[in-house]
Amino acid sequence: MALTERINMPxxxxxQQDLISWFEAEQRDxxxxxxxDPYKVWVSExxxxxxxxxxxxxxxxRFLEKFPTIESFAEADEESILKIWEGLGYYSRVRNxxxxxxxxxxxxxxxxxxxxxxxxxxxxxxxxxxxAVLSIAYGIPEPAVDGNVMRVLSRILLITEDIAVPxxxxxxxxxxxxLMFEPNPSYxxxxxMELGALVCTPTSPACLLCPVQKxxxxxxxxxxxQLPVKTxxxxxxxxxxxxxxxxxxxxxxxxxxxxxxxxxxxxxxxPNIETRPVLEPYETLQDFLMTKYSxxxxxxxxxxxxxxxxxxxxxxxxxxxxxxxxxxxxxxxERIRFVTEEEMxxxxxxxxxxKIWQAYKSHVKYERENER
DNA sequence: AACTCGTGGTT
DNA sequence: TAACCAAGAGT
Numbered sequence: 001m002a003l004t005e006r007i008n009m010p011x012x013x014x015x016q017q018d019l020i021s022w023f024e025a026e027q028r029d030x031x032x033x034x035x036x037d038p039y040k041v042w043v044s045e046x047x048x049x050x051x052x053x054x055x056x057x058x059x060x061x062r063f064l065e066k067f068p069t070i071e072s073f074a075e076a077d078e079e080s081i082l083k084i085w086e087g088l089g090y091y092s093r094v095r096n097x098x099x100x101x102x103x104x105x106x107x108x109x110x111x112x113x114x115x116x117x118x119x120x121x122x123x124x125x126x127x128x129x130x131x132a133v134l135s136i137a138y139g140i141p142e143p144a145v146d147g148n149v150m151r152v153l154s155r156i157l158l159i160t161e162d163i164a165v166p167x168x169x170x171x172x173x174x175x176x177x178x179l180m181f182e183p184n185p186s187y188x189x190x191x192x193m194e195l196g197a198l199v200c201t202p203t204s205p206a207c208l209l210c211p212v213q214k215x216x217x218x219x220x221x222x223x224x225x226q227l228p229v230k231t232x233x234x235x236x237x238x239x240x241x242x243x244x245x246x247x248x249x250x251x252x253x254x255x256x257x258x259x260x261x262x263x264x265x266x267x268x269x270x271p272n273i274e275t276r277p278v279l280e281p282y283e284t285l286q287d288f289l290m291t292k293y294s295x296x297x298x299x300x301x302x303x304x305x306x307x308x309x310x311x312x313x314x315x316x317x318x319x320x321x322x323x324x325x326x327x328x329x330x331x332x333x334e335r336i337r338f339v340t341e342e343e344m345x346x347x348x349x350x351x352x353x354x355k356i357w358q359a360y361k362s363h364v365k366y367e368r369e370n371e372r
Numbered sequence: 373a374a375c376t377c378g379t380g381g382t383t
Numbered sequence: 384t385a386a387c388c389a390a391g392a393g394t
Contacts, residue, residue, distance in 0.1 A: 046391095048390040048391095050377090050378085050379090050381080050388065052381075052391060053390080055387085088378080089377085089379045090378055092376085092392085093377090096392080123392090124393085129390090129392085144390080147390075177388095189390095193390055197390080202388065202389090234387095262377085264378080310378095311379080312379085313376065313377075313378095321373090
């Protein structure tokens with residue numbers, strides 16, 4: 001076939017044997033490897049998207065304690081699914097997962113589809129996740145090409161296609177298919193990823209410890225450090241914000257829910273505004289609170305903290321102020337509320353606003369100790 | 373195809 | 384420190 005003509009293929013059977021044997025001996029003991037229940041495999045794969053294993057472990061365990069069955073998660077409300085995802089990032093993952101799980105319960109009798117075309121229709125399930133679930137949960141020989149696999153295969157097969165270009169994933173899928181270990185697709189896919197995570201790492205790969213070293217074209221030529229080829233860089237935006245931790249007469253705090261689409265969708269936050277390029281139409285936080293929420297407030301002249309928060313594609317600098325309501329006429333609704341600290345604990349906040357809250361708490365504590 | 377979408381750890 | 388990276392998908 002064309003593939004084997006262009007690419008220097010290793011001896012497939014020997015390669016598979018070396019790879020699978022290594023995986024059986026060296027694989028990590030991870031919570032989602034205790035069984036191959038499709039629901040658990042699915043949840044773990046979504047959590048692991050662009051996220052480190054060590055970060056995911058506690059989230060995965062908490063998730064399954066709270067939602068042990070596919071039905072229990074399907075019945076959950078959005079507030080609680082965001083709360084369990086709080087701090088994990090990429091929050092649309094959990095909203096898509098929730099939507100997809102409800103779909104499975106409603107239309108597939110609670111059984112995760114084992115057909116590629118069907119599972120790919122589900123929200124949040126792309127080519128990687130489809131391959132991972134099909135192979136790990138059902139033993140179907142479908143490739144699961146993630147960043148690890150592209151890196152590993154680019155080295156073993158000396159593929160110089162730019163992995164930052166979406167279209168090149170097809171090449172790697174074809175290669176993974178050509179190398180697929182039919183008796184155990186689950187172990188084959190997981191072994192490639194595990195190899196990428198433990199041995200064939202992005203920088204300074206441990207080639208001397210590699211179980212498939214003798215099959216690796218990059219190692220043979222000594223070019224493993226130059227692969228994979230990955231171009232694209234990011235352009236980061238910088239936003240400056242001012243935020244307000246505002247208490248009413250009862251000591252409750254004003255919070256609002258972010259819009260249902262876009263960055264940090266539907267998470268709660270302290271009211272805030274951008275200060276650039278202009279601070280209009282509100283000159284101050286006091287005017288902002290009055291104009292937007294009809295709240296008459298007294299805001300401290302100095303901010304109590306400056307929070308820096310870095311996202312993948314943008315950066316926030318937040319000056320946080322505190323204040324008290326003088327005359328509240330605010331009408332609360334679904335997206336704007338006064339809540340106690342205890343009630344806040346039930347809601348999901350982005351990490352940037354958790355930083356503000358922590359700073360506020362220590363600020364208040366410091367003020368209190370200073371009075372004595 | 374390029375851009376958006378989080379967070380924490382490494383280099 | 385800034386850039387890069389980690390079991391990607393939606394638009």
